[in-house]
Amino acid sequence: MHKRNSKLVLQFTLVLCALSFVPFLYFYNQLSMLEVKTAQNVEQLNRNKLEYAKAELNSSMAKISSSIRYLAHNNILLQAIKNPTPSNLDALEDFWLLIARTQGYYSQLRILSPEGMELVRVNSGEHFIEVVDQSDLQFKGDRDYFKYAKTLKPQQMGTFGIDLEVENGVVVRPLTPAYRILFPISYNSQTIGYFVVNLDLLRLYKNLAYKGLADNLPNIATDQGYYLMSSQGSNIMGHLLNDNSEQNLAIQYPSLWRIVQLRESGTAKGDHGWFSFTKSSIGDSARENNLIIFLTTDFSEAQAFSDHERHAIYQQAALISIILLLLTFSFVTWNFNHRKNSLDSKIARAAMNGMSAMVITDRNNRIVQVNEEFTRASGYKLEDVKGKPPSLFSSGKHSQDFYIKMWRALKEDGLWEGEVVNKRQDGSEITEILRIQTVKDKQDTIQFYVASFIDITQRKSLENRLRELSLKDPLTSLWNRRKFDSEMQTHSARYRRYQSSEGSTLALIDIDHFKRINDQYGHDQGDEVIKEVADSLTEQLRETDIIARIGGEEFALIMPHTELKEAEVVLNRIRIAVNLNSQKNVTVSVGITEISDVPEETYKRADIALYESKSLGRNQVSVLSVVESQSFA
Numbered sequence: 001m002h003k004r005n006s007k008l009v010l011q012f013t014l015v016l017c018a019l020s021f022v023p024f025l026y027f028y029n030q031l032s033m034l035e036v037k038t039a040q041n042v043e044q045l046n047r048n049k050l051e052y053a054k055a056e057l058n059s060s061m062a063k064i065s066s067s068i069r070y071l072a073h074n075n076i077l078l079q080a081i082k083n084p085t086p087s088n089l090d091a092l093e094d095f096w097l098l099i100a101r102t103q104g105y106y107s108q109l110r111i112l113s114p115e116g117m118e119l120v121r122v123n124s125g126e127h128f129i130e131v132v133d134q135s136d137l138q139f140k141g142d143r144d145y146f147k148y149a150k151t152l153k154p155q156q157m158g159t160f161g162i163d164l165e166v167e168n169g170v171v172v173r174p175l176t177p178a179y180r181i182l183f184p185i186s187y188n189s190q191t192i193g194y195f196v197v198n199l200d201l202l203r204l205y206k207n208l209a210y211k212g213l214a215d216n217l218p219n220i221a222t223d224q225g226y227y228l229m230s231s232q233g234s235n236i237m238g239h240l241l242n243d244n245s246e247q248n249l250a251i252q253y254p255s256l257w258r259i260v261q262l263r264e265s266g267t268a269k270g271d272h273g274w275f276s277f278t279k280s281s282i283g284d285s286a287r288e289n290n291l292i293i294f295l296t297t298d299f300s301e302a303q304a305f306s307d308h309e310r311h312a313i314y315q316q317a318a319l320i321s322i323i324l325l326l327l328t329f330s331f332v333t334w335n336f337n338h339r340k341n342s343l344d345s346k347i348a349r350a351a352m353n354g355m356s357a358m359v360i361t362d363r364n365n366r367i368v369q370v371n372e373e374f375t376r377a378s379g380y381k382l383e384d385v386k387g388k389p390p391s392l393f394s395s396g397k398h399s400q401d402f403y404i405k406m407w408r409a410l411k412e413d414g415l416w417e418g419e420v421v422n423k424r425q426d427g428s429e430i431t432e433i434l435r436i437q438t439v440k441d442k443q444d445t446i447q448f449y450v451a452s453f454i455d456i457t458q459r460k461s462l463e464n465r466l467r468e469l470s471l472k473d474p475l476t477s478l479w480n481r482r483k484f485d486s487e488m489q490t491h492s493a494r495y496r497r498y499q500s501s502e503g504s505t506l507a508l509i510d511i512d513h514f515k516r517i518n519d520q521y522g523h524d525q526g527d528e529v530i531k532e533v534a535d536s537l538t539e540q541l542r543e544t545d546i547i548a549r550i551g552g553e554e555f556a557l558i559m560p561h562t563e564l565k566e567a568e569v570v571l572n573r574i575r576i577a578v579n580l581n582s583q584k585n586v587t588v589s590v591g592i593t594e595i596s597d598v599p600e601e602t603y604k605r606a607d608i609a610l611y612e613s614k615s616l617g618r619n620q621v622s623v624l625s626v627v628e629s630q631s632f633a
Helices: 001-071 074-084 086-103 144-149 201-206 254-262 300-305 307-337 343-353 371-377 400-413 457-469 481-495 514-521 525-539 566-582 598-617 627-629
Strands: 107-111 118-124 129-131 158-164 179-188 190-199 219-222 227-229 267-271 271-284 287-297 355-361 367-370 417-424 429-440 447-457 505-511 546-549 554-559 590-593 621-624
Touching: 001 086, 001 179, 001 190, 001 267, 001 271, 001 287, 001 307, 001 371, 001 429, 001 457, 074 086, 074 107, 074 118, 086 107, 086 118, 086 129, 129 254, 144 158, 144 190, 158 287, 179 201, 179 400, 201 227, 201 505, 254 267, 254 505, 271 300, 287 505, 287 566, 343 590, 355 371, 400 429, 429 457, 481 546, 481 554, 481 598, 505 514, 505 566, 505 598, 514 525, 525 546, 525 554, 525 566, 566 590, 590 598, 590 627, 598 621, 598 627
Parallel strands: 590 621
Antiparallel strands: 107 118, 107 190, 118 129, 158 179, 179 190, 219 227, 219 287, 267 271, 271 287, 355 367, 355 447, 417 429, 429 447, 505 554, 505 590, 546 554
16 A cells, blocks of 8 residues: 555656646746846846936036137136236136036146146035135145146147045045146247146036936946946045955956956846946047946846736746646546556557647648647647648748658657747747657557647747847837947958948937937937937938937948948938928938948047037038048048
């Protein structure tokens, strides 16, 4: 009795495991898909915030560079240095006070003598602006940034980089990052002083919050991993004083830091949550400072995106588990009462071990039986398919070699499993996880084939849809930066292989004064302007052209088999169409270049051409060819 009970328990366990195998794979795959979906949601949420912060930082630095060049060439400044009379110095101080109030970019504006002594200084903060008294001016001739300033050529603007604010030889507390821009002032080919600007990084940092919300403010670190700005107010740059050195990405997130070193942007899963990042840079090419802009999302916040689906999967799993237990109990009971080794018993066990929808064929591969689930999934009833081969369901999606390997596995192993695309009765396609096994008699001769499958059509459709969505910009439905980078790599590789064939062209398109549109009409209207421009671009382009939104108000256009002259004509037509279709008199600036073998160089040339269009007053199309770029490289 004890032995029989042990056999029943063992049989129950084995049957339950066999029946549970496919459902387990299905639910495991569903939970894995939720993990993918969570990652995509986190990446989409944080990508918008990071791209906005990066674009805002670049925009601010461009405005600051233009403003500083204006201030450095201002006649008031030149007169104050050439002839430092009280009236000239007062005029300069009043002018700088006005600049500090209206622009809010600068924490210090200073003139240094050729020896490094401060001549005029205006301090500015979020809540104060002051002119430093003459008695409080300091000697800066021993500072590293002044030594660097002396290496600059006349009228050459230079950026010293990021270090800590120091007053009277003492580091300012709390630690405050300083970013200095230096401009030698010359007269009659002689350097008569230095114009030094300290940027207010904290105020610039606060402008990086997506939609102006403090919760959207990212963290910023140097390319060595040390914190430069933190949304949580953490101590920064402490490594310069051997202070707070653990505030470092390489120490906090060692596994993620390796990914940051290898990629320009992305989202990765860490031990404590999700980590999204992008890279940017500020400064001139000689002393460029590379920055890492990042956001962290804890697991509880990330899983909130898929809590509803996860709960539904658990409910389904519980229901299926009950059904499997009932089926297993029924089978074990039936097998206990009707134990025999006949061919019919083997067929029944094969059917029980299969999936829900089932087809049985004879030794000649002619259909002899189907079940109700098969009829529901395929639309075929038994009278429609009886006596016919399963090739009736073929969709034509698989090669002859695919079926040869299937029959070889059935002959050698008696079992084949895989994913198949078949055809329903109404002609629509059905994607199946199919399992075929043979049933043999005592002479080891195949008598029947038992095929069972589960319909995964909807799941495959969802996978394809998610794959497409990961490459589309949600606002405009154009391709996003990831798709654009992939296409650039493809076209550059094609150029390397077929340089003699007709070339392709890259154009960068930027909406003029977009920040002004946002400020005047609000971000909702700004989004509408972006969509209007996207629609105009789509209407004017060919189906073979690739248009992507790669930034807040920036678009990229790849025109295959198009020379620069033809592209210039098309882009001018597009520029005019954008303005005509706009209700807010929106214009765009365009930079064009041909695609070469290095994507980064192609993009840089187009960006230079775009900058030229903006410098010429915007609403322009500028062209920079490879030959032209080489002439002044």
